[in-house]
Amino acid sequence: MRIGLVGKPNVGKSTTFAALTETSVDIANYPFTTIEANVGVTYISTNSSCACKELRTKIEKSGREPPSNISRGGSICEPRTGACNNFSRLVPITLVDVAGLVPGAHKGRGRGNQFLSDLASCDALIQVVDASGGTDIEGNPIGSGGSSPEEEYHFLIEELAAWIDGIISNGWGKAIRKIQSEGESGLTNFLYEQLTGIGATQSDIALAIDSFRRENPDAPAIHVWGERERRSLSAMLRSQIFPLYIAANKSDLAAEETYLSLKNEVIDSGGLFVPCSADSELALRRASKAGAIFYKPGTLEFELNSEINLNEAQKNGLSELAERLQRLGGTGLNQLLTEIVYQRLERIVAYPVQDETHWVDGEGRVLPDALLVPCGTTAKGLAYAVHSDLGDGFIRASDARSGRIVGAEHELEDGAIIKIHAKS
Numbered sequence: 228m229r230i231g232l233v234g235k236p237n238v239g240k241s242t243t244f245a246a247l248t249e250t251s252v253d254i255a256n257y258p259f260t261t262i263e264a265n266v267g268v269t270y271i272s273t274n275s276s277c278a279c280k281e282l283r284t285k286i287e288k289s290g291r292e293p294p295s296n297i298s299r300g301g302s303i304c305e306p307r308t309g310a311c312n313n314f315s316r317l318v319p320i321t322l323v324d325v326a327g328l329v330p331g332a333h334k335g336r337g338r339g340n341q342f343l344s345d346l347a348s349c350d351a352l353i354q355v356v357d358a359s360g361g362t363d364i365e366g367n368p369i370g371s372g373g374s375s376p377e378e379e380y381h382f383l384i385e386e387l388a389a390w391i392d393g394i395i396s397n398g399w400g401k402a403i404r405k406i407q408s409e410g411e412s413g414l415t416n417f418l419y420e421q422l423t424g425i426g427a428t429q430s431d432i433a434l435a436i437d438s439f440r441r442e443n444p445d446a447p448a449i450h451v452w453g454e455r456e457r458r459s460l461s462a463m464l465r466s467q468i469f470p471l472y473i474a475a476n477k478s479d480l481a482a483e484e485t486y487l488s489l490k491n492e493v494i495d496s497g498g499l500f501v502p503c504s505a506d507s508e509l510a511l512r513r514a515s516k517a518g519a520i521f522y523k524p525g526t527l528e529f530e531l532n533s534e535i536n537l538n539e540a541q542k543n544g545l546s547e548l549a550e551r552l553q554r555l556g557g558t559g560l561n562q563l564l565t566e567i568v569y570q571r572l573e574r575i576v577a578y579p580v581q582d583e584t585h586w587v588d589g590e591g592r593v594l595p596d597a598l599l600v601p602c603g604t605t606a607k608g609l610a611y612a613v614h615s616d617l618g619d620g621f622i623r624a625s626d627a628r629s630g631r632i633v634g635a636e637h638e639l640e641d642g643a644i645i646k647i648h649a650k651s
């Protein structure tokens with residue numbers, strides 16, 4: 228699971244990245260571009276209780292003593308990445324902070340194609356916009372309300388569509404020949420060949436062609452398509468290959484009228500628009516890491532740690548943050564990620580194990596991995612998600628909960644605990 232942070236410079240992409248991954252990266256109030264994309268890991272909670280809750284009950288019922296784990300609220304799993312407390316399991320998501328995208332990137336302006344290829348491996352994109360309208364399209368600070376969040380949104384989707392258009396225009400002569408010999412499936416095959424490298428699937432292409440047909444019922448035969456038709460198809464391809472969700476950042480500074488029309492446009496077209504304050508999330512995570520507060524991401528309140536002495540400035544800073552959290556209804560970032568992963572991308576959680584009785588791996592670790600996989604993932608698909616060798620050598624799997632043997636095409640349920648049998 229990989230999510231890219233995109234947007235014009237100086238909107239808070241690196242701040243969002245630093246807050247969510249709890250790492251330090253360069254953050255500055257002027258447009259500058261990091262040479263390499265920042266790549267890191269963030270965590271979100273699973274929708275339902277960790278499978279270690281069931282395991283604990285199973286052990287208790289059998290009359291054995293589960294490992295004592297008071298400090299973790301009863302959780303007994305041993306996550307290799309993430310953590311689990313009170314049966315709330317954290318699962319990893321890779322985040323990529325793709326530096327600033329400037330108008331003309333598809334023609335190589337700024338860091339141009341480098342930005343674009345950093346996006347290619349992402350399952351979804353979050354566009355961070357400056358909801359306060361305080362920075363121009365190139366990221367230079369101007370007074371609040373001086374720029375239009377709508378403009379930066381349109382610039383970005385058009386830039387991405389132009390990039391895709393560039394890729395398909397390149398071989399258009401070949402497309403025409405394919406269409407003449409293979410009919411409409413020639414177009415699908417051509418698009419798949421050209422776009423598989425940026426992560427397009429057959430189904431993305433089929434869905435994009437469907438929506439093109441719906442929006443352009445009178446389009447001429449493909450072999451006489453001009454730029455207009457191709458551009459329109461590129462826009463549909465963009466929305467299938469790179470679903471884009473909006474983090475309306477700097478909401479702490481923003482007047483609602485600055486972003487209202489963008490909000491309405493995004494929501495009316497079925498998109499996701501969440502007001503965020505990355506800066507506040509970063510301050511909260513840092514205070515929490517320093518031990519000054521107890522804060523659970525996604526909540527509206529935090530507690531001061533009475534064992535830590537704070538100076539006046541720190542106390543004021545924290546009380547200002549507390550007031551801000553209440554006023555904004557949270558920092559928005561956790562809500563945004565959770566909605567993208569579970570509602571929009573329909574990811575489910577699967578626990579691969581090596582021992583179907585004790586739900587452990589080869590080293591005896593209890594439920595070491597919890598993976599986010601697309602809804603509809605099969606047993607064999609999970610094997611590939613663990614390791615390509617496990618997928619290639621797949622023989623069969625077993626459902627560790629019921630003990631039943633399942634085949635390669637068996638579709639996993641949310642929370643499935645699966646042992647994979649493979650040739651080594």
Ligand SMILES: Nc1nc2c(ncn2[C@@H]2O[C@H](COP(=O)(O)OP(=O)(O)O)[C@@H](O)[C@H]2O)c(=O)[nH]1
Binds near residue numbers: 234255503
């Ligand atoms: N008020 C406010 N400022 C923010 C917020 N997020 C980021 N900033 C500031 O915006 C500027 C640009 O942030 P940065 O993360 O470097 O932007 P990037 O160029 O998109 O990576 C910095 O001065 C940040 O402190 C926010 O939520 N609220």
Ligand SMILES: [Mg+2]
Binds near residue numbers: 240241242254326327
């Ligand atoms: Mg940055």
